[in-house]
Every structure is written in C-alpha cells, then in structure tokens.
Amino acid sequence: MTAYKRHVDPATISDLTIARLSIYLRCVDRLIEVGIDTVSSQELARRFNLNSAQIRKDLAHFGEFGVRGVGYNVSELHRCIVEILGLDSERRLLIVGAGNLGTALCHYSGFSGENFLVVGILDRDSSRISDPTPAGLLVEDSVRLGEIVKQRQVDIGVITTPASSAQSVCDQMVEAGISTILNFAPIRVRAPETVMVKSVDLKIYLEELSFHLTQRNRNR
Amino acid sequence: MTAYKRHVDPATISDLTIARLSIYLRCVDRLIEVGIDTVSSQELARRFNLNSAQIRKDLAHFGEFGVRGVGYNVSELHRCIVEILGLDSERRLLIVGAGNLGTALCHYSGFSGENFLVVGILDRDSSRISDPTPAGLLVEDSVRLGEIVKQRQVDIGVITTPASSAQSVCDQMVEAGISTILNFAPIRVRAPETVMVKSVDLKIYLEELSFHLTQRNRNR
DNA sequence: GTTTGTGAAGGCTTTCACAGCC
C-alpha cells in the first residue's frame, strides 16, 4: 500500500530529480520544525533558493500531491518523499576500507542514524583489524566480506579504500550479491549493468574550487 | 607564464568540464605510474570508461594539447591540467565544525596532502576545543574565525557544522574575506555572487541508492 | 594510415507560461 501513485515509468526518472527529492526532504523537515503545515512551491522556492516549476515537475512524476490554489500539505509531502526514497525501510551498510574516511563515515550521523545503519567495517590491513571505532564497531578482516554480507544482510556497500584496491573490492561486493555500491575511491569502478554504483570523489570538489580561485586571481 | 592558452572565456566553461579535468588528472596519474608516455583520447576513453569526443572537447577549451595522428603527451597533459586547476599553488583550508565529519576530513589525505593544507579546525562548542586531532591540529574556538582567516591566509572555508549553524558560519566566512567555500551541511547556504560556494550532501547519495533499492524490490 | 579539434545533431534538463482547478 503506497501513499503515492507513480505517473511514469520509474526507470525514466532522472537521478537529478531523485537528488532534488532529498533536498526537498531537508526543506520540509525545516518547515516542520518551524511549525508550518501548508506550503506552495513558490514559497518553498523562495525560502530555499530553488525553482518553483522544477519542484512541481519533480513531484508530479510521483503523483498529484498538491491542491490548486492552496499548495502542499507539509506533513503529507514529508511522508510521500520518505516513501518514494524508501527511507521507511532500514538500509544496512558495510564499509570496506578503515582508513580516515572509512572510520569517519562509520560514526558520521548521516551514515548511521534513522534508517541507515553501518553493520560492519572491514580492512585487509591486519594492523587496523580489531581497532574499535568510536562508534563501537570492530574493524574486521576483509577476507570475511562474503560471509558478513550474507550474515548481516548488507544492502549497500561503501568503498573507502585507495584507488588501487577499489576495483577488486567492488568485484568482491558484486560476487557477494550486493547490488548497490557507494564508491569514494578516486577511480571509476566497473560493475555489471544490474549493479548500481554511485561514485563520490571529494577531491574533485576541492580541485573545482581551486580552479575558481585561479580564475579570480587572473582577473585581478 | 602559462603552459596553456585559453581559447574561450573561462567564465563560460561548465563546472562539469572542470570536474572532468580532475578525473582526467587521476587517469593521467595512473598512466604515468604504468609508464605510458603518449595516449590518444580513444585509448584514454577505453581504459577509463569515458567518451573520447568529450575528452577532446574538454581539453580544447584550454588550448591545443594534442598532436593529430599521434595523441597527447602524458607528462605534458599532466602539467597542463595541474596548471589549469591551479594545483601548482598551495590552497589553505579552514574547517569549521569539529564533529565526526570535520575531524575526519582534517586527516583525510585528499584534504591535507600535496597542494591542499588544513591550517585550522574550529568549533564553538567549548567541550571540543583543544582536543588534539590525530593530524596534530588543535580544535580552536570559532569566535576566532576572522582573526585566524587573516593570520593563516585561508583560501577555502569548509563548513562541517550541523544545518542550523551553517548559514551563520558562511556569513562569518564571507565577512572574513573568504571567497571560496565548501559546504557539507545539508542546507543551501546563501552567499554574495562574488563568493563561490560548492555544496556536498553525503546523505543525498545514500538516499539516491535507497530509491534504487526500492525500485528494485518493487519490480520483483 | 592515424588522431585531433570542431561544427552540427541529438538528447537531456530547466524554465516559461498558461489552462485547469480550488
């Protein structure tokens, strides 16, 4: 039983639209905090620096949530976006690579709060194994990856190894049956079509900013 | 004296092109490791899962680096991309928000290696102040932000506070003269046109993956 | 022969603007 009706084939919905739904969810959260219970797309756009037509179009992919002449009911909108994004189900994460970034994400609230839960952190370097992370998880040996994925019902694999081992970790994850991977290693990992891989390279953001600093200095 | 000539107004170059230059740089790094010294756009595309026309077009914004019939000289390409992105200058970062993410980034190699250097980490919570981070930096009081920005010649401000304080930290950074900001708080911060703000919301990636897991389960 | 650099085409995304509804 769903609270919303899809208007279009979900496979045709752009990742950009999905990413924006997350943003809208943050906005709606803030409106709830402030105690607002009805909001128009214009008001949302004005408050959070968005485009009202885009908000309406994004939401329209999933049904008709609004009331013409009135706007959207904030708590209903919240419920619908949560359901669309599947945030009403628990998602179990396994982090592979217990370096700085891996251990950090392990206790980063965004990664282990509400419906997301880190169920393990692995490394192949024996000197890191058994260091208890501040979150209370032990670092385990990555040779146990396959076993752990099954035992702990991992939904999402997170790669935080150096570039050199990322592809092999990805292969092991796919082999173990993981179909959804978040990769922080600075390399494009390859996986079968059926596996969803999302890559995030934090250094790219710094390098982009560096480019803009360079431009700024030239224009002086 | 620059190693490359711009063909177009840099302001018209898309951020997507700049982000890809970072990716190309990683690829070129790997080619250098492997000892390859000439590469065609086709070969680059094949090896790293890219599009050859796009590589050529991206590079063409900044000059003519290739030799027709031959390809690109790997070390020259490396030098040029480094220069375009401004990675030949030191970039000094100040992190504000000494929670899990902030302290993690502080010793994440991508953030404090080569030309990027974390010169300070601040928090307004007195219980966090003076905890030495593993990188050896002390957490300082964020009331000193303006002073520290000037003293330590900060180039890039990094916001790792909760959403609720992000806008105020951003305002303080702008006030202190920082023109380039990387924001990890899950909120769109507002800044004057002259300030470049890049936002990264790690939770969005998880929520996107969660959406795809939901789709997958429905289609069963 | 090979490969670059690039106009043109195609595809995708955002924005406009208004009919339809409250």
Add this chain to the structure above:
DNA sequence: GGCTGTGAAAGCCTTCACAAAC
C-alpha cells in the same frame, strides 16, 4: 483572487562525424 500540473520553448551538455593535420 491563488496555485498546481504540464505542454512548449529555451538552454545546456553530450555525441557524432568529418575536415584538417600529422
């Protein structure tokens, strides 16, 4: 009056395909 939902327009990005260069 107001606001949503949406076709059409505009804008942006990627890909194709080939002339120019080696």
